[in-house]
Amino acid sequence: MPTAIAVTSADLVLPAPDRHTPGAALLHPPEQHDLEAALAGTSALLERHGHVVALVPPWLPRPTVQRLHTVRAILETDRIALLDIDLPPLGTALLARQLRQLSVCDFSPGVIASAARLLSHYIFAGALLGSVAKLDRVRVPVGLGAHARSWSPSAQFAVLAHPTPHLARLGSAGGGRGGRGGSHASHAGSHASHAGSHASHAGSHGAAADLPAGPDFATHLTFARGQLTSDWVAAELAPAWQVQGVLENPLPAASPAWWGTPKLVEFAAGIPDLSVLYQLVASVRREQCRWCGLELIGDRCGFCAAPLTAPPPSEAAATSTGRSRP
Numbered sequence: 001m002p003t004a005i006a007v008t009s010a011d012l013v014l015p016a017p018d019r020h021t022p023g024a025a026l027l028h029p030p031e032q033h034d035l036e037a038a039l040a041g042t043s044a045l046l047e048r049h050g051h052v053v054a055l056v057p058p059w060l061p062r063p064t065v066q067r068l069h070t071v072r073a074i075l076e077t078d079r080i081a082l083l084d085i086d087l088p089p090l091g092t093a094l095l096a097r098q099l100r101q102l103s104v105c106d107f108s109p110g111v112i113a114s115a116a117r118l119l120s121h122y123i124f125a126g127a128l129l130g131s132v133a134k135l136d137r138v139r140v141p142v143g144l145g146a147h148a149r150s151w152s153p154s155a156q157f158a159v160l161a162h163p164t165p166h167l168a169r170l171g172s173a174g175g176g177r178g179g180r181g182g183s184h185a186s187h188a189g190s191h192a193s194h195a196g197s198h199a200s201h202a203g204s205h206g207a208a209a210d211l212p213a214g215p216d217f218a219t220h221l222t223f224a225r226g227q228l229t230s231d232w233v234a235a236e237l238a239p240a241w242q243v244q245g246v247l248e249n250p251l252p253a254a255s256p257a258w259w260g261t262p263k264l265v266e267f268a269a270g271i272p273d274l275s276v277l278y279q280l281v282a283s284v285r286r287e288q289c290r291w292c293g294l295e296l297i298g299d300r301c302g303f304c305a306a307p308l309t310a311p312p313p314s315e316a317a318a319t320s321t322g323r324s325r326p
Contacts, residue, residue: 001048001049001050002022002049002103002104003049003050003051003052003053003103003109003112003113004025004045004048004049004051004052004053004103005022005024005025005053005054005055005096005099005100005103005112006024006025006026006027006045006052006053006054006055007024007025007026007027007054007055007092007093007096008026008027008028008029008054008055008056008060008064008068009026009029009252009253009254010026011093011250011251011252011253012024012055012089012092012093012096012252013026013093013096013097014093014094014096014097014222014247014249015247015249016097016100017097017101017272017274018274020104021097021100021101021104021274022100022103022104023100024096024097024100025045025049025052027041027042027054027068027071028041029061029063029064029067030063030064030067031063035067035070035071038067038071039071039074039075042071042075042080043075046075046077046079046080050079050109051079051080051081051109051113051303052079052080052081053081053083053099053109053112053113053116053302054068054080054081054082054083055083055085055092055095055096055099055116056068056082056083056084056085057084057085057086057087057089057092058084058086059089059254059257059258060254068082069082078292078303078304079109079303080303081109081113081302081303083113083116083117083302085116085117085120086120086162087120087123087125087162087268088125088126088127088161088162088255088258088259088266088268089252089254089255089258089266090125090222090223090224090249090251090252090255090266090267090268091120091123091125091161091162091268091270093222093249093252093268094123094125094222094268094270095116095119095120095123095270098119098270098271098277099112099115099116099119101274101277102115102274102277102278102281105274105278107281107282108294108295109294109303110289110294110295110296110301110302110303111281111286111295111296111297112302113296113301113302113303114296114297114298114300114301114302115281115297116302117298117300117302118280118281118284118297118298119270119271119277119280119281120162121163122163122215122217122270122271122280123162123163123268123269123270124160124162124163124212124214124215124219124241124268124269124270125160125161125162125266125267125268125269126158126159126160126161126162126166126212126266126267126268127159127161127255127259127264127265127266127267128156128157128158128159128170128228128230128232128233128237128264128265128267129156129157129159129228129259129260129261129263129264130155130156130157130227130228130261130263130264131155131157131260131261131263132157132159132167132260133260133261134260134261135159135167135259135260155169156169156170156228156230156232157169157170158170158211158212158232158237159212159259160212160213164213166212166213168211168212170232211237211240212237214237214240214241214242214243214269215241215269217271217276218244218271218272218273218276219241219243219244219269219270219271219272220243220244220245220246220247220269220270220272221233221237221238221241221243221245221246221247221267221268221269222246222247222248222249222267222268222269223246223247223248223249223265223266223267223268224248224249224250224251224252224255224265224266224267225248225251225265226251226255226256226261226262226263226264226265226266227262227263227264228263228264228265230265232265233265233267234246234248237267241269243269244272245272251264251266252266281297284297284298285297287308289301289303289304289306289308290306290308290309291304291306292304292306296308
């Protein structure tokens, strides 16, 4: 059985893109399952799949995060990876689907877990908002002028939270045109052979540089409507980003709190093609974790969180070592 990819809410499970992609495992929060049920459910997952890779975004309620760590500690297992992924809710759901796609490939559990950090760089996550008054909490810079305009009943703002924060107020027509580009996109294209030149796009879209720049590689866009009536994401942003497909999904329950308003349309664009995802991950050199022995890519193990290389000795230890020598 493939490695289980787990989330903490059913609304973070996007539809499978094909019949080969497995579903996601659901790790219920404390208010839904008691500890005994959580232990039994996780034990069954481990018995069936061998390893569990769970996404743990920072916006999860503290009791939910504590429950995940408690279950892993009580089971005394190193086969559960709790991955700290800092993406908005819909972006988190998109990453979970990409990991589900990769779980059926010939990658080891350690590679799949550490691939989450790599793939997150190539997810473009944002939202169309009716207010940015509470947006500072998601690390998107908001000027005083934008705060003031948030009080207007007709105000709409295009916001990109990841990979590069960006905020633009839409015109009275409800939109504009966005370009494609970005440092992460160019990097992704160098691995997956789908990227164009950011510089050339900057010249052709210079007049529209106030809107979020999109990826320079083939993507599908998923969006979810909150309490904001607008077709801007599907009608204007998707064509401007030249996405290859558009999918509407129900809004995750955590999205209004994350974006600071229920008046939103959340969106996330990412690589849909399994062959490209596979090539991207397979092109990275694999190492062996010096602590737990699992395979990994990047600089940190997804299961035990040990860095690839040992940390440098402290200054005190270095001094002590130096004094002990003859």
